[in-house]
Amino acid sequence: MTKKPDDLPVPVWRDELADEYAALAERLEPLVPCLEIPLHLPWIAAINQLKQQRGAVIMAHSYQSPEIFHGVADVTGDSLGLARAAAECDAGLIVVCGVHFMAESAKILAPDKTVLIPDLDAGCSLASSITVDDVRALRAKHPGVPVVSYANTSAAVKAESDAICTSANAVQVVEAMGAPKVIFLPDEFLGRHVASRTAVEIVLWHGHCEVHEKFTGQQARHAREQFGAKLVAHPECPPEVLAEADFVGSTTAMGKWLARERPARVAMITECSMADNLRSQFPQTEFIKPCNLCPHMQRVTLPNIYAALRDLKHAIEIPADTIAGARRALDRMLAVGRRETV
Numbered sequence: 001m002t003k004k005p006d007d008l009p010v011p012v013w014r015d016e017l018a019d020e021y022a023a024l025a026e027r028l029e030p031l032v033p034c035l036e037i038p039l040h041l042p043w044i045a046a047i048n049q050l051k052q053q054r055g056a057v058i059m060a061h062s063y064q065s066p067e068i069f070h071g072v073a074d075v076t077g078d079s080l081g082l083a084r085a086a087a088e089c090d091a092g093l094i095v096v097c098g099v100h101f102m103a104e105s106a107k108i109l110a111p112d113k114t115v116l117i118p119d120l121d122a123g124c125s126l127a128s129s130i131t132v133d134d135v136r137a138l139r140a141k142h143p144g145v146p147v148v149s150y151a152n153t154s155a156a157v158k159a160e161s162d163a164i165c166t167s168a169n170a171v172q173v174v175e176a177m178g179a180p181k182v183i184f185l186p187d188e189f190l191g192r193h194v195a196s197r198t199a200v201e202i203v204l205w206h207g208h209c210e211v212h213e214k215f216t217g218q219q220a221r222h223a224r225e226q227f228g229a230k231l232v233a234h235p236e237c238p239p240e241v242l243a244e245a246d247f248v249g250s251t252t253a254m255g256k257w258l259a260r261e262r263p264a265r266v267a268m269i270t271e272c273s274m275a276d277n278l279r280s281q282f283p284q285t286e287f288i289k290p291c292n293l294c295p296h297m298q299r300v301t302l303p304n305i306y307a308a309l310r311d312l313k314h315a316i317e318i319p320a321d322t323i324a325g326a327r328r329a330l331d332r333m334l335a336v337g338r339r340e341t342v
């Protein structure tokens, strides 16, 4: 269990928790070390009580730890799903358990609501690989070429872009620009994957996800040859990994593929918690999980979710003109629709 914020009293175990949270404990048993469950439950109970008192909604990305994903989240999903849910829900207070760009996306789509993130330093190697100045320099180098930015970018970079995409709709959004050439930011590997599926010429940036870039073709072959597993990979992985995969798709598309194919054994070549969170939905499938955890996602813990709700911190603030620019680029994506293509 991660360290609690210094001034936070630790909620204590009460025997009633065993009955109250019996179903949750059963769900968590295969997913977290069993000795941790009695440590998690008092925090989960305290958070759920405070959440009700505050009238808040907790949203958790699929890469969050099982005790957060199953224990306190009201809404779970991919980054776009969470942002949309933020705009649609009735609550005025939203806690985003995810990384900073995800909380920003929720704020962009729900600017009148208070959006909290439990740890302001929960970043993303892709989002931090590109700045507003970089985008302006690329535009100067490629005049008239539209810019499509992946959702894993800051609000400021989104505001400089013509359209946003996710890994689920990147090809569609690129083609909807109606241009022979598109600047694609910031993920080089996703950009290469898109380039392999469209006639549009793609100008790449050199950003990488520090979690997915670590996977190798050798690991993928090992999972298939030694364990007879089907391979499902996220398009942020290097091309040599994608070349081995039975299915390449976004966070949401992976879940849909599992529901459709029901493989006996699968290796999820993506963030480790994602496999844990899917595992309870597909008990017939054996998950071989190559364990790469996102260190930024791991910054969100039960104690700092509790602290966020108690102290109403850390609220996401974005200048109004940045919200307007980022919203325009996001709306361009939403107009294209969200048919899953990669």
Ligand code: 13P
Pocket (backbone or CB within 6 Å): 061, 077, 078, 079, 080, 151, 152, 166, 167, 209, 236, 250, 251, 252
């Ligand atoms: P999604 O947009 O599919 O939620 O993925 C975000 C992410 O950070 C992938 O590494």
Ligand code: SF4
Pocket (backbone or CB within 6 Å): 099, 123, 124, 125, 126, 127, 152, 209, 210, 211, 212, 236, 271, 294, 295, 296, 297
């Ligand atoms: Fe960013 Fe990679 Fe972590 Fe996703 S898994 S938040 S892309 S660092």
